[in-house]
Amino acid sequence: MSSQTLMRAFALALIAVAATTASAVEPPRVIDSYVLFAYDEMILKGATGASPRGHIRGGDIGVNYPTANPNAFALSYATSGRVIMDPGSHAVADSVRCSNTEGVFHDLFANRVNSNFAATINGAGPIPFSAPIIQPANLPVFPFTPGRALTDDAADVTVGGTGIPSPFTFAPGAYRDVRLNDGVEVSFGAGTFDLRSLASGRNVTINVTDQTVLQIDRGMTINDGLQLGLGTHSGAQIFLGALGFNPAAAPAVNLAHYAEIHVQLFSPNGWLDLGGRNQLFGRYIARRISGDPNNNVTLEFPPLQPPAGGVRDPFQCYEIHRPPLGRTVTLDDARGPSTVVVKRAKRLCAPADVNGADPAAAAHPGHLTYYTTAPTSPFTRLKNVDVTSPLGSVTVKLTRPDRMLVPTAKSTTAPPDPLAEPLDHFKCYRVSGAKVRAKNLTISDQFGTIGVDVKRPLHLCLAADKNGEGVPSPGAAMLCFQVRGVRPQTAPPLVYANNQFGADQYPIFGPRDLCLPSTVVLP
Numbered sequence: 001m002s003s004q005t006l007m008r009a010f011a012l013a014l015i016a017v018a019a020t021t022a023s024a025v026e027p028p029r030v031i032d033s034y035v036l037f038a039y040d041e042m043i044l045k046g047a048t049g050a051s052p053r054g055h056i057r058g059g060d061i062g063v064n065y066p067t068a069n070p071n072a073f074a075l076s077y078a079t080s081g082r083v084i085m086d087p088g089s090h091a092v093a094d095s096v097r098c099s100n101t102e103g104v105f106h107d108l109f110a111n112r113v114n115s116n117f118a119a120t121i122n123g124a125g126p127i128p129f130s131a132p133i134i135q136p137a138n139l140p141v142f143p144f145t146p147g148r149a150l151t152d153d154a155a156d157v158t159v160g161g162t163g164i165p166s167p168f169t170f171a172p173g174a175y176r177d178v179r180l181n182d183g184v185e186v187s188f189g190a191g192t193f194d195l196r197s198l199a200s201g202r203n204v205t206i207n208v209t210d211q212t213v214l215q216i217d218r219g220m221t222i223n224d225g226l227q228l229g230l231g232t233h234s235g236a237q238i239f240l241g242a243l244g245f246n247p248a249a250a251p252a253v254n255l256a257h258y259a260e261i262h263v264q265l266f267s268p269n270g271w272l273d274l275g276g277r278n279q280l281f282g283r284y285i286a287r288r289i290s291g292d293p294n295n296n297v298t299l300e301f302p303p304l305q306p307p308a309g310g311v312r313d314p315f316q317c318y319e320i321h322r323p324p325l326g327r328t329v330t331l332d333d334a335r336g337p338s339t340v341v342v343k344r345a346k347r348l349c350a351p352a353d354v355n356g357a358d359p360a361a362a363a364h365p366g367h368l369t370y371y372t373t374a375p376t377s378p379f380t381r382l383k384n385v386d387v388t389s390p391l392g393s394v395t396v397k398l399t400r401p402d403r404m405l406v407p408t409a410k411s412t413t414a415p416p417d418p419l420a421e422p423l424d425h426f427k428c429y430r431v432s433g434a435k436v437r438a439k440n441l442t443i444s445d446q447f448g449t450i451g452v453d454v455k456r457p458l459h460l461c462l463a464a465d466k467n468g469e470g471v472p473s474p475g476a477a478m479l480c481f482q483v484r485g486v487r488p489q490t491a492p493p494l495v496y497a498n499n500q501f502g503a504d505q506y507p508i509f510g511p512r513d514l515c516l517p518s519t520v521v522l523p
Contacts, residue, residue, distance in 0.1 A: 025124070025127055026129065027060075027062070027090055027092040027109040027127075027129050027133055028060050028062075028090055028092070028133075028437055029133055029134055029435060030134075030435055030436060030437045031134055031138075031139070031140065031285070032283070032301070032391070032392065032436075032437065032438055033059060033060050033299075033437040033438065033439060034059055034060045034061065034062050034283065034285070034299075035056065035057075035058065035059025035060065035061065035282075035283055035284065035297055035298065035299035036056070036059070036061040036062075036283075036284050036289055036297060037061070037062050037063075037064070037283075037284070037285045037286075038062070038063045038064070038074075038285075038286060038287065038288055038289040039063070039064045039065060039139075039268060039286070039287045039288075040063065040064075040065055040067075040074070040247070040287055040288055041063060041067070041074055041075075041076075041288045041289075042061065042063050042074070042075050042076070042093070042288070042289045042290070043075075043076040043079065043289070043290040043291070044061075044075075044076070044077055044078065044079075044083045044289075044290070044291050045078065045079050045080040045081060045083065045291060045292055046078045046080065046081040046082040046083035046084070046102060046103070046294070052296075053277060053294035053295060053296050054081060054082045054083050054084055054294055054295065054296070055083075055084050055085075055086060055296045055297070055298075056083065056084070056085045056086065056089060056297050057086045057089075057296065057297065057298040057299065058086070058088075058089070058298050058299035058300075058439045058440040059089060059283070059297075059298070059299025059439055059440075060089050060090040060091070060092065061075075061085070061089070061090075061091050061092070062090075062091070062092035062093060062133050063075050063092070063093040063094070063133075064131070064132045064133050064134060064139075065094070065131065065132050066094035066095065066111075066131050066132075067094070067095055072095070073093075073095040073096060073097035073112075073114065074093040074094050074095045074096070075091065075093035075095070075096045075097070075110075076096075076097045076098075077091070077096060077097065077098040077103045077105070077119065078098055078100060078102050078103025078104075078119065079097075079099070081102055081294075082102040082103070082104065083102075083103055083104065084104040085104060085105050085106040085122075086106065087106055087122065087123075088106065088439070088453070089106045089107070090106065090107045090108075090109060091105050091106070091107070091108050091109065091110075091125075092109040092110075092129070092133050093109075093110055094110070094111050094112065094131040095110065095111065095112040095113070096108065096110040096112070096113050096114075096117075096126070097113070097114040097117075098113070098114070098117055098118065098119035099114060099116050099117070099118060100118055100119075101118050101119065101120060103118075103119035103120065104119065104120045104122065105119055105120070105121045105122065105123070105125065106121075106122050106123045107121075107123040107124050107125050107127070108121050108123075108124070108125030108126050108127065109125060109126065109127045109128075109129045110125065110126040110127070110128075111126075111128050111129070111131070113126055139268070140266060140268070140285065142239060142241075142266070142268055142269075143215065143239055144194075144215055144239070144241070146217040146218070146241025146242070146243035146269075147217060147241075147243050148194070148217055150174050150194055151174055151175065151176055151194050151195060151196035151217050152176065152196060153174075153176075154173075154174040154175050154176040154194075154196070155175065155176055156175070156176045156177045156178070156179070157170075157175050157176075157177075157178045157179070158178075158179040158180075158181065159178075159179070159180050159181065159184045159186055160180065160181030160182065160183065160184035160201070161181040163179070163181065166183070166184035166185050166186070167184070167185040167186065167187065168184070168185075168186050168187075169186070169187040169189065170186060170187065170188050170189075170193060172189070172191030172192055172193055173193065173194070174194040174195075175193070175194065175195045175196070176195075176196045176197075177195075177196055177197045177199070178195050178197070178198045178199070179199045179200075180198075180199065180200040180201060180204045180206070181201045181204075182201035182202045182203060182204070182223075183201070183202070183203050183204070184201075184204055184205075185204075185205040185206075185207070186204075186205070186206055186207070187206075187207040187208075188206065188207070188208050188209075188212045188214065188236075189208075189209055189212065190209045190211035190212060191211070191212070191213070192213040192215060193212070193213065193214050193215070194215045194217075195214065195215070195216045195217070196216070196217050196218055197216065197217070197218040197219055197220070197221070198214070198216055198220045198221070199220070199221035199222075200220075200221070200222055200223060200226060201223050202223045202224050202225050203224070203225035203226075203227075204223070204225070204226055204227070205227045205228075205230075206226070206227070206228040206229070207229075207230075208228065208229050208232060208236035208263075209232065209235070209236065210232050210233055210234075210235025210236060210302055210303045210356070211235065211236075212235075212236040212237070213236070213237045213239070214236070214237070214238045214239070215239045215241075216238065216239065216240050216241060217241045217243050218241060218242070218243045218244055218245070218252075219240065219242060219244075219245055219251075219252040219253055219270070220238075220240065220252070220253040221253075222253060222254060222255055222256045222259070222275070223256055224256045224257045224258050224259070225256075225257075225258050225259065226255070226256065226259040226260075226261065227259070227260055227261075228259070228260070228261045228262065228263060229261060229262030229263050229281075229282075230260060230262065232262050233262070233300060233301070233302055233303050233355045233356050233442075234262040234263055234264060234281050234282030234283070234300035234301070234302055235264070235302030235303050236262070236263050236264065237263070237264045237265075237266070238263055238264070238265045238266070239266050239267075240252055240253060240265065240266070240267035240270050240272075240286075241267075241269070241270075242267050242269045242270030242271075242287075245269075245270055245271065247269065247270055247271040247286075247287040247288045248271075248288070250271065251270070251271040251272065251273040251290075252267055252270030252271055252272065252286075253267070253270070253272055253273070254273040254275055255272075255273065255274055255275035255278055255280070256275045256278075257275055257276050257277045257278065258277055258278070259275065259278045259279070259280075260278070260279045260280075260281075261278065261279075261280050261281065261282070262281040262282055262300060263281075263282045264282050264283050264302060265282065265283070265284045265285065265286070266285045266286075267285070267286040267287065268285065268286070268287055269287050270286055270287055270288075271286065271287060271288040271289075271290070272284060272286035272288070272289050272290075273289075273290050273291065273292075274289065274290065274291035274292070274295050274297070275291070275292060275295065276291070276292030276294050276295060277292075277294045277295070278294075278295045278296070279295075279296050279298075280295060280296065280297045280298070281297075281298045281299075281300040282299075282300050282302075283299065283300075284297070298440075299439050299440055300440065301355055301438055301439070301440060301441055302355065303354070303355045303356050303357035312361075312364075312517070313351040313352065313358070313361045313364055313366075313517070314351070314352050314353075314354050314361065314390075314514065314515065314516050314517065315349035315350060315351060315352060315367075315368055315478070315514070315515040316349065316350050316352040316443045316445050316450075316452075316511055316513075316514055317347035317348065317349035317350075317368075317370055317480070317511070317512055317513035317514070317515060318347060318348050318349075318350070318447070318487070318491075318508040318509060318510065318511055318512065319346070319347060319508065319509040319510055319511075319512045320345060320346065320347060320348050320495075320506050320507075320508055320509070321506065321509075322344055322345040322346070322504065322506060323344070324343060324344050325342050325343060325344055325345065325371070325501060326341065326342070326343065327341070327342045327501060328340070328341050328342070328376070329342060329404075329466055329467055330466070330467055330468070331404065331425070331427045331464040331465070331466055332464060332465040333426075333427045333462040333463065333464035333465070334462050334463075334475070334520070334522060335382070335398075335427075335429075335462065335522070338375060338376075338377060338379075338401070338427070339375075339376045339377065340373040340374060340375050340376065340401065340404065340427075341373060341374045341376060342371050342372075342373055342404065342501070343371065343372045343373060343374055344371065344372050345369050345370070345371050345501075345504070346370050346371065346372055346403075347369070347370030347512060347513060348367060348368075348369055348370075348408070348410070348495060348497065348506075348508055349367060349368040349369070349370055349405065349513070349515060350362075350367055350410070350445040350446055350447060351364040351366060351367065351445065351446075352443050352444060352445040352514075353443070353444040353445070354390075354441055354442070354443055354514075354516075355441055355442050356442070357390075359444070362444050362445045362446055363446070364421075365409065365410075365419065365420070365421060366407060366408075366409075366419060366421050366423045367407075367408040367409065367410040367419075367497070368405040368406065368407060368408055368423070368426075368515075369405070369406045369408045369497065369499055369501075370403055370404075370405055370428075370513065371403060371404050371405075371406060372402060372403055373401065373402055373403055373404050374402070375400070375401055375402075379400055379401060381397060381398060381399055381400075382397065382398040382522070382523065383397050383523070384397075384523045385397070385398055385431075385460065385520065385521070385522055385523065386520070386521040387434075387457075387460060387477070387479050387518050387519070387520050387521075388518060388519045388520075389479040389516045389517070389518040390516050390517070391436050391438055391454065391481075391516065392436065394434035394435075394436060394457065394479075395433065395434065396431040396432065396433050396434045396457065396460060397431065397432050397433045398429040398430070398431060398460060399429070399430045399431065399432050400429065400430050401427055401428065401429050401430075402428070402429075402430055402459075403428035403459055403461075404425065404426060404427055404428060404464070404466075405424075405425060405426035405428060405461055405478075405515075406425060406466075406499050406500060406501065407419050407422070407423035407424070407425065407499060407500075408497050408498065408499040409497065409498045409499065410446075410495060410496065410497050410498075411495075411496045412446070412492040412494075412495060412496070413496070414496060415496045415498060415503050415505070416496055416497070416498050417498070418498055418499075419498070419499070422472040423472065424463040424464070424471060424472050424473050424476050425463070425464050425465075425466040425469075425471075426461035426462060426463055426464055426476075426477075426478065427461065427462055427464040428459040428460065428461040428462075428480065429459060429460050429461075429462070430458065430459060431457050431458065431459060431460050431479075434456075434457050435456060436454060436456060436457055436481065437453075437454055437455065437456075438453070438454040439453045439454075440453065441453070441454065441483075441514070443485070443511070443514070445488075447488040447490065447491045447492075447508070448488030448489060448490035448491060449488070450485045450486060450487075450488050450511060451485055452483040452484060452485035452511055452514060453483060453484050453485065454481045454482075454483055454514065455481065455482045455483065455484060456481065456482050457479055457480070457481050457482075458480055458481060458482050458513065459479075459480040459513075459515075460477065460478075460479055460480075460518075460520065461477060461478045461479075461480060461515065462476075462477050462520065463475065463476040463477065466500075476517075477517075477518045477519065477520045478515040478516060478517055478518055479515070479516055479518040480513045480514065480515040480516075481513065481514045481515075481516070482512070482513060483511055483512065483513065483514045484511075485510065485511045486510060486511075487508070487509060487510045487511070491508055493507060494506070494507055495507070495508055
């Protein structure tokens with residue numbers, strides 16, 4: 001048997017073993033978990049030698065569709081030097097080529113690999129899966145049709161050189177071809193900016209906010225040293241229409257070299273070249289993605305914006321260990337009245353700032369205690385409940401009520417007085433049928449700052465009238481997600497709490513749940 005045939009047999013054997021031992025394991029099918037997501041093809045080169053560049057951090061990478069060419073591969077990885085996936089990430093593509101040992105995957109989902117596949121896989125794989133990763137109906141929708149009269153008929157703008165002096169601030173509106181000459185600084189504030197094309201010279205600084213939207217009909221021409229979105233959480237969005245570009249022949253944008261960029265970039269019909277020696281943050285989605293050596297690409301989630309109305313704050317919930325309570329209360333929520341036995345306090349939930357969306361939230365006094373409960377009457381499961389949280393919209397099934405949230409005063413120094421600000425009680429239902437993932441969320445609360453990864457939704461909590469005491473915010477709701485992270489380094493050894501079930505004191509442990517303000521439509 002030739003060495004090539006042997007390697008091919010070995011690769012097929014790997015997939016066969018994965019199929020028997022991990023056939024139930026699924027790749028991430030939520031696009032927000034991907035830092036790089038190509039519809040048709042991705043080609044990634046890496047750093048050479050011991051360079052600190054060449055890392056994929058915090059997010060997954062994936063190619064959605066299989067290649068039609070049986071001799072081609074959807075994902076070509078580490079074709080020159082090292083591309084390293086940090087722990088916790090997945091690589092997903094129907095077919096994967098990696099011919100040298102410097103390609104380092106964490107987990108790999110693939111149905112076909114090249115005959116001389118030689119990558120390092122830290123974790124599991126190759127694991128077969130059904131393609132596409134995400135069904136077409138669930139892919140993001142591009143917000144406009146490129147080739148608009150809106151931008152064709154607008155005026156050109158040049159900043160620097162013989163144009164407008166730098167620094168310059170653009171007002172929201174329509175522009176034709178925007179040229180930023182070497183060394184200039186411009187600002188695009190909150191709002192929508194419609195451009196036919198954007199070109200920048202060397203060492204250009206583009207200031208944006210987390211609420212900036214750039215809608216570009218054609219392409220972007222970038223030179224070395226671009227600084228875009230520094231100081232943000234990558235909330236700015238660039239929608240690149242790629243009008244007139246053939247994604248098999250030329251990039252709609254090449255990010256050049258020595259750049260730092262924080263953005264959410266979406267070009268479903270364009271070729272995105274990541275350039276080289278760049279520090280890239282955010283999420284990047286395109287028809288085709290390629291990259292020269294030495295890029296670091298880090299998933300950075302934009303600030304979470306709560307739905308209008310209802311609950312004001314997100315809540316980060318930490319594990320606590322408390323003795324049984326055994327109190328019976330009535331709860332009347334949008335599903336109707338019920339009686340439950342309150343069993344045990346399991347979480348202390350602190351108001352939190354998530355990804356810089358509301359830095360003042362961490363100082364708010366109102367906390368919540370998460371109690372397990374047992375219903376005293378039968379419960380009918382409810383299907384097709386539509387829930388919209390800052391992480392998107394999902395349809396869930398309510399399986400059973402098993403928790404409640406109780407307004408709580410908290411102190412880290414001494415027993416607190418009862419909470420003066422009215423907060424809602426919540427009746428919480430276990431949910432199933434939805435997948436939501438998000439990585440590297442930055443959580444700041446009164447215990448410190450931590451990073452968490454969202455794993456899945458666990459409970460839907462509806463504002464409830466407890467024992468006839470009223471509901472401060474009728475219709476308020478929160479979707480609570482299982483999260484993973486480490487206990488804040490600055491957390492006190494003991495927390496003092498006070499609510500309607502009495503005063504208490506205890507230590508807190510690691511983060512377990514993140515409850516986000518949500519809107520709910522019951523069938």
